Amino acid sequence: LNRNCLDASRPWLCFWILHSLELLQEPIPAAVASDVCQFLARCQSPTGGFAGGPGQHAHLAPTYAAVNALCIIGTDEAYNVIDREKLLDFLWSVKQPDGSFVMHVGGEVDVRSAYCAASVASLTNILTPKLFENTTNWILSCQNWEGGLSGVPGLEAHGGYTFCGTAALVILGKEHMLDLKALLRWVVSRQMRFEGGFQGRCNKLVDGCYSFWQAGLLPLLHRALYKEGESELSQQRWMFEQQALQEYILLCCQNPTGGLLDKPGKSRDFYHTCYCLSGLSIAQHFGNMDNHYEVILGKEENRLAPTHPVYNICPEKVAQALQHFLRMPVPEIHFRSNKRGRSVK
């Protein structure tokens, strides 16, 4: 099975695999954790951020994946891999005047980049309002007539991009500026009445990975509506059919030799394994530490660990990382690069 196509996505492989293991509550052997730390250190660019592999240029997607993977490991060795000052330099180097971010220097813009930037900046405590100036308005401009969000303004609403835009706004504390009612209507309409799983876009097919990208929006919206004073929210369930999603994942998305997949007939891969399991976790767990309600389809062994709906790593790992990095001062920027890579102090 030729995996060359993932040669520029190796931190993703680390994240997809580590997150799957943490959901399955499989301990990571210390030697493996240390090996991952050292490998990701080799993926870190000398100019900041993480690349798809050693010697490649930094890119926001593997940066997101690497930081998440290191936070899952959660040891001091892992946290120490991240060069926070350089990471901030990298984020500035991909920031655009209109509030968006390119995915890498000389690369494309879409809403994934805002999420990747907001995620790593908040976890490692390098976030400043200036870094995300205009970003809120740019993300909001991605909400379209359908109620969901598109990759860039004007395009079709899409589950992956909607998750990225919404989660980014939650991190920035601006989710209330979305038309939450329209977004809620759009996302609940993406659950397929026969399959039980979610589609990525209206009138397209179900796919196991949307179990997270789409269903993961419901916890985010639940909290957003609650903060807006919504009094009629359920105290036990998310606003999607949790059992039906679990049925789709467990009955249709498992490979009998292990791993999960898009839909029956497709082959397994680590991406689908990660996001099917993440979606299963969302469907199993309602609420938070204080008010926790579970719906476990099948045997008790099916129970997965809860996942944080913003970062998609376990909530304990989020708290631990935040606690670790909040003790450090926010770095001063060394230099700010405009699009052509010229330094501006």
Add this chain to the structure above:
Amino acid sequence: SPPPKCQMTISSIVMTLLFGDRKEWADLEPVPQDDGPNPVVKIAYSEKFSDVYDYFRALLKNDEKTERAFALTADAIDLNAANYTVWHYRRVLLQALSKDLKEEMKYITNIIEEQPKNYQVWHHRRMVVEWLNDPSEELRFIADILSQDAKNYHAWQHRQWVIQEYKLWDNELEFVENLLEEDVRNNSAWNQRHFVISHTTGFSDPAVVEREIQYCLNQIRKAPHNESAWNYLKGMLQDRGLSSQPGLLERVLELKETHCSPYLLAFLFDCYEDALENITQKEKVEEEEQKETLRKALEICRLLAQEKDTIRKEYWEFLGRSLRNKYGNGALSDEPMAENPEPSISASQSQEAS
């Protein structure tokens, strides 16, 4: 000396020498990948792959800007078209060597035809089009890609960029209508319809709105369970309010008899909710009429939650509770409470959510 190693690919009968065995590359020391002593997520590279990328890393290290470097990027891309570092380097070389960009257009056209779902190839095409300042091939090219996959997100993104950048709006509505003729359920085409109209005539012109409503209702008659058409109808009108369009509610109620669907019912609910929103704000309306509108809205919620759209039961029940909470009052003693098992707690009383 031992004979040079050859790589014979299954798809061709041409034997190619590894870069490591080519005389013209003898001056360059290949750079092996630095995975470290205990690598993880190892990829089993073929000999060819390692050879090409060992030399790519050498070129990068020396910042070499030569023809041979440019030629090698094509091999590296062929092995992994998602390697954005290689694409970036290729663009640097295109400029440094003043390469023929028209030739590059042919190259990228072929690559996209082979791998249309890759981010890097489309971004590269956009850069070349920008450098050439020549969009003349784009609409036709994208139409060809869409003829193979009418919903390719990258293709639509590129199309919207070209149209907006070079002001190529003129024939796009016709293009959209043809696509909808082929597949009325193509949500990407419905989105493009919205894109074209909002950037040209806009949706404020009543003639445009009436034409679009007519178009939607016609498509709905042909395919009643097409969610895209219903979403478009609502999406177009929601800013002004669904109840702002006179006669629309009646036209939809007519359709209910013969072309009913969960989407039609949801649309009716939205009309009633919008009416309630506006009644309380503007006009002085009989309390009886308001109660009747609320009753009809709640009945639709119940119908959807319990019979017609049960997968969204939690949602429709939430909407019902919300609506009752907002517009109902204690005087409505005949409202059944059976479908409201959840006690409502005000936000200030209940615990802080995570």
